[in-house]
Amino acid sequence: MKVELKKFKPHQDLSEETLCFSAHIWIDGKPAGHVRNRGHGGSHDYDFTDPETRRTFETHARKITGEAFDPMDDLIDRLIQGLEEVSIVKANIRKGFLVTVLIQKGPYDINGKTFYKDEYYVGIPHVKHVEALAKKHRADQYRVVS
Numbered sequence: 001m002k003v004e005l006k007k008f009k010p011h012q013d014l015s016e017e018t019l020c021f022s023a024h025i026w027i028d029g030k031p032a033g034h035v036r037n038r039g040h041g042g043s044h045d046y047d048f049t050d051p052e053t054r055r056t057f058e059t060h061a062r063k064i065t066g067e068a069f070d071p072m073d074d075l076i077d078r079l080i081q082g083l084e085e086v087s088i089v090k091a092n093i094r095k096g097f098l099v100t101v102l103i104q105k106g107p108y109d110i111n112g113k114t115f116y117k118d119e120y121y122v123g124i125p126h127v128k129h130v131e132a133l134a135k136k137h138r139a140d141q142y143r144v145v146s
Contacts, residue, residue: 001060002028005035005079017041021080027057035076044073 005023014020020039025032025048033048048054061071065078 001056003057003060003075003079005076005083008080008083011039015039019080023076023080025057025076027053032057043070044076046072 004026006026008023009021011020011022016039018037018039018041020037022034022036025035025046031049032053033046035044035046037044046054048057058072061075062068065071065074067074
């Protein structure tokens with residue numbers, strides 16, 4: 001299952017205890033709902049297209065994050081972190097810096113433990129190359145480490 005956030009809009013001026021934002025949730029290339037946080041310290045608010053989509057998303061989030069308490073919020077937070085890191089990459093590239101990218105493949109379940117395979121790539125010159133690298137290696141997640 002591929003989960004994406006589209007039309008992500010952070011609202012720093014309204015953020016108090018947590019990030020205030022709104023975004024569209026897409027699952028496997030199709031719109032699945034909306035997520036938002038009012039920035040007052042509570043959990044995210046979700047509006048899914050139907051209850052089955054919500055159950056499927058929650059099950060997937062629990063599997064990916066391993067979080068029992070609030071897996072959907074944890075997965076959304078990870079996606080937001082990825083979006084923020086891509087914007088940092090774009091800014092560094094505009095400034096002429098080279099970046100190091102961590103590609104994580106997995107999760108792999110071995111003897112009841114979850115593992116990720118980490119690979120580092122140094123000197124990626126353009127954000128499109130970062131995204132292409134992640135796609136080429138079928139990475140479940142990637143992030144810039146410097």
